[in-house]
Amino acid sequence: MAHAHQLQILRGLVKFKSVTQKIWGVLILLSIITTVEVVLGIYKPESLMMKFVGMKVLNWIFIILTLAKAYYITWDFMHMRDEKANLRRMVIWTTVFLICYLLFILLQEGGYIESVYSSSYIRRDF
């Protein structure tokens, strides 16, 4: 296990002295993100309810924060930061591409069926 551990997160903004310290640092970061999510989820501020590209701003915030959390779990807890670039691309690019493809197709189709329900002669209100 002669991996060199990289000890900085947030593009070098925060640097840690040891691996253990970095783990606690990442835990604090993840806890802050989760707390923000929970607080927003409980209070649901009215100002974040307007739509942006087909979805509420609040939901966009949730999804972006989730992706940020996923990044830190993979990069620091699963040590992706210390792996070779080839392994990282093999795993990440494949997954991200396939998930985006699947999401696009299924959500598009779901939206279409909704439009059929709401604009065609199909009654569902009984």
Added chain:
Amino acid sequence: MDTTVVTGKEGKVWGGGESPLNVSYGKMMMWFFIVSDALTFSGFLAAYGFSRFKFIGSWPIADEVFTHVPFLHGQEHPMIYVAFMTFVLIMSSVTMVLAVDAGHHLNKAKVTLYMLLTIFGGLIFVGSQAWEWATFIKGDHGAVQTKGGNILQFGEYQTIDGKEVFKRLAIKDFAATIPHERVQLDRKSGVWFMSEGSIPSYTIEEVTKGLEAHPNVLVRTEQLNEHGHKTVLSREESINQLKNNGKIVVEGANLHVNEYGTSLFANFFFFITGFHGFHVFSGVVINIIIFFNVILGTYEKRKSYEMVEKVGLYWHFVDLVWVFVFTFFYLV
């Protein structure tokens, strides 16, 4: 013969005899497994998204469904318990990385301690999920399903802090009692292949009579209005809707019907959190096996704790999936 075997020692990474990705076979295969499992989970979550987009105007509001916290009966605290579960899982991920790190330093005592803490975290999480399921299956308000498969819920307007708000009422709060002799059909009392699930505590007639007797009770439909709230019918509409379309009384949730909304909602809840819970459970079992191996000194003798690293990857993956399940089931 000039077909000599070249061992790749001429300085080429991909020439053989080396591990070009600088990881062992086992670790790389764990990564590949994680990729395929991630795609399985994203398939489920994408299917959830599909159904949700399909019923975008009537999907249940998670904040109204998951409001319970153990030991706090009758109070509504959306998000609190599931936030606790998330912290538990993240915390157990942290102890897992600490175990992996201690393994790099060949520190057996610390690996043992951190593995044990990880297992405890996993058990608390699985237990919480079981509790969450039990509460979800039991339900606490009850509802009526219509002929068209829609759900009608009940409630009344109350004035709290000078504001008029709609408060849910449980069926048992207002339903009348009509003596009747409806017996649950068991396999032992009819034909051997015929039976039915448990009968709801109230019949549709009792609910209708109770609604007519209580002038404050109103029906709430699944449809979301322009403010994102469920539509509350007027008194007259409420009685008409229940009389004309009401079909069966629903209490709690099962795979056919649930009191929260479209049946797909409960199906996806059971399937996705169940599949995730199964992953957590198997993760705990694997962790326990590795824990005993650590105690027995298996990795001490090997001078390598890489096995801890591999189960660590799996354990973090389970945490990673939960982050997404949390967002798409409870937040969005």
